[in-house]
Amino acid sequence: MSVDIPTEADISLIKRIIPHRYPFLLVDKVRDIVPNTSAVGIKNVTVNEPHFQGHFPERPIMPGVTIIEALAQTAAVMVGVSKGLADKNMLVYFMAIDKCKFRRMVVPGDVLELHVTAKRGGSKIWKFEGVAKVGDEMAAEAEFTAMMDMPQE
Template sequence: MTKQVTTHDNALEKADLHEIMKLLPHRYPLLLVDSIINIDGNRSAVGIKNVTFNEPHFQGHFPGEPIMPGVLIVEGMAQTSGAIGIRDLKLDKPALVFFMTIDNVKFRKPVVPGDILEYHVKLIKQRGSICKYECTGIVGGEKVAEAEVQAMLSPSDAKSRGK
């Protein structure tokens, strides 16, 4: 059964870096969300990534012309989506989020050090622990990337799965 997306008039919430780290197992250098604002349950939110020159991928992508790799932009979108999905489950420890599909990816403009990258995510559909989000990357009011990401939220840790 697919859960239809509806909007609610609840006050929008936010999550700082400390809360994000309680929700997701990711850590530097692969944690790509600094804060999340405008959280409306698991329905929508805006993740914020302050892009800085000292991030390790800029050493090789590209020397003298640093550009954030597109795959990391999509990962940041997925982390924002996963964080609000996990937050909605109200767990007491981080959960894992497993990518299932990444569709309709488009990159429109480069993201460079000094940019504030916003990951706008909106739930398209949910079936059990599987969620699909429409995601848009925005810098300075301009669309820089877009994608649809689908993932499975897994509240159990690796030890409980026998690994």
Template structure:
């Protein structure tokens, strides 16, 4: 599955402005891997305070973008939507930040499923600008379905 646009992302993820941190999916292989894109613009609300005169994307939001990509992968793998499920970030391990992300950058987020334990999905994620690694982390996600 390729080229999932923001309209489809909003059908799957419950996140809304200003907290949607992925713009499109360029590749998705159910239960295996996803590649998502986040276009970084000066219009992002967080740049007002982080940092005035030197806009820098907070590392925690890069991790959140990875978590949203992971949630998208899990939801698509289980055929879930924003109407019948909520993804929760259950854990972050080994987070490392290697490069500053600034307005004008295109963040490519790559997340792969490492393991599934019951309702917990464990994934490895990375975020790059071009070929430069910006951040990496291990993520745990739990999906709560509406019953």
């Protein structure tokens, strides 16, 4: 008997897979999920986000580290959907961030697309490459390694 794997995760499913919550839940939706392979996260950037109070009040710019975190959250959702990990209390830990580059500022009003592809994975340790885009413009890119961990029952 085969189980249908969703190709999209709304905010409700995202919150069942990853533990992040406001103000650190940085993905609104994940679409185009290809199990164990790739996905595209969507982050609607709004001026109401807390990091804009200090980064920078006169010219709000989304911090680069939060863009990379949003890529990682997208990757974790892709893994969680692929492996049926909703409601399993999965935790995700960065292990490495490599080849990280920032190309364009991300500002309120932007729709950030978070393209992630698994380079290696299948068990607890996964390696991804990610590209964050606004429209056709690349905002950031990185390779990152993460550990997907679930508490023992």
